Amino acid sequence: MSVPHAQASGGAGAPPIDILGAVRPGAASAKQDILHYPQLAAAVAQAAPFQPARLARLRAAKPGTLEYDAALREVRRFDFIRTSLDLQSAPPNGRQKLSDELTQLSIAIFGAPNRRIAREIVHEELQAANRMLGLPFVDRAQCEWLAAFYAEKLGDAFTLPAPEYSSVIAQKSAAIAALTQKMHGYLRQNYGDVLDAVTANGEASSEIAPPEIAARFAAGLAVLQKRDAAWAAWKVELGEGDALRVAANAQKIFVGEHRQPMALAALPALFGHEVLVHALRSVQASARGDALAAVGLPGYVAFEEGVGCLVELAIGGNDTLEKIRSRYVDVALALGMFGEPLTRRELFEAVRARLMLQAKVSGKRAPSQALETRAWQSVNRVYRGSLGNGTVGVCTKDCTYYNGFESVISWLDDAAQTAGFATAYDYMLAGKFDPGDLLHAAHMHENGVDFWH
Secondary structure, eight states, X not given: OBOOOOTTOSSTTOOOOOHXXXXXXXXXXXXXXXXXXXXXXXXXXXXXXXXXXXXXXXXHSOXXXXXXXXXHHHHHHHXXXXXXXXXXXXXXXXXXXXXXXXXXXXXXXXXXOOHHHHHHHHHHHHHHHHHHTTOTTSOHHHHHHHHHXXXXXXXXXXXXXXXXXXXXXXXXXXXXXXXXXXXXXXXXXXHHHHHHHHHTTSXXXXXXXXXXXXXXXXXXXXXXHHHOGGGTTOEEEEESSSOEEEEXXXXXXXXXXXXXXXXXXXXXXXXXXXXXXXXXXXXXXXXXXOHHHHHOOTTOHHHHHHHHHHHHHHHTOTTHHHHHHHHXXXXXXXXXXXXXXXXXXXXXXXHHXXXXXXXXHHTOOOOHHXXXXXXXXXXXXXXXXXXXXXXXXXXXXXXXXXXXXXXXXXXXXXXXXXXXXXXXXXXXXXXXXXXXXXXXXXXXXXXXXXXXO
């Protein structure tokens, strides 16, 4: 996960607003009825004095320009964290209005799921649940509950996609497989020593806790630092919460100290996503002196998360697609795209059932308590900033992964056929931007980066 920043985008001297850091739930409230945010009040207090400057910059900018988009983004980010803080102390009769405002601000910042795509994924989940019913080792009651849950959300009005849909899916799957294979070869050729350093002297099947995750990330980073001085200032640190995130503005990679242990074999794919995409794009832009592309052009997040997911897949993240598709559906369910919005507790029940069935089918042994913790962590991401109770407010950040993945596949497939995979990939990693956005491409051109070298 990359923390969206915009250096000097909120007015002269304004600190960047890390909205996801501000609304990171405290560990003590992760499984409670109400979510609490230890960093929220301080984040709002730090950002509030600069809001007049952000608004002035917005008024001075011309609509349709990157300057305008960047200014609007920062105004919305402050509005998001301020609305979240107001919600924490709001009287009961004012909570739903603020929760709705929070949701709409999130959609303006991160976007929303496409309802048609979300319904198609839910239909596939329903089919998978029905197939599981015939397996002897699954919990039949749990499987029937999940199938009924998905069927109720789809409703009788749902119709299967047109026959040509299967052909489109087959073509997309072929494109993903081809790009993944090319990317795997490219990454092994250019970063094989870095990825090997992440798993050096370890058993692939061993489970590693956050301190070792941080140490192994630091080992991979050290190889990059020996190779290129542009990485010199970057550090890996243990941080609060359970997230693993890149803070480009601070040149730091944070490993949440409450993160669940993970298999060492899965670490290179995660390192690829966080360091060889989120951090590398920042490093590349910083080396050219492009401060804005180093922390992110407005609207870059979805595409960058898509690149990160494709890199994960190429390195060996076998469950990457399943994970980002599930996150996409979870956001859609919470928003009420299939009826009434789901409360955090209601979504938790569905996610827990899904994780337990997936663990059974995959053959991975996981204690039910660990799966329950994973379910809460996943669900809490969807309700970040809200109270987390029956008054629903949604953070849509998790839909950016699949939205971005779709965009990356489309752009990279075309670009690789036009200019070759290596050329297209190098251009894509030249900064935190979306190469399919004409304003972004123009900015990169003005800073000496073109698709054609």
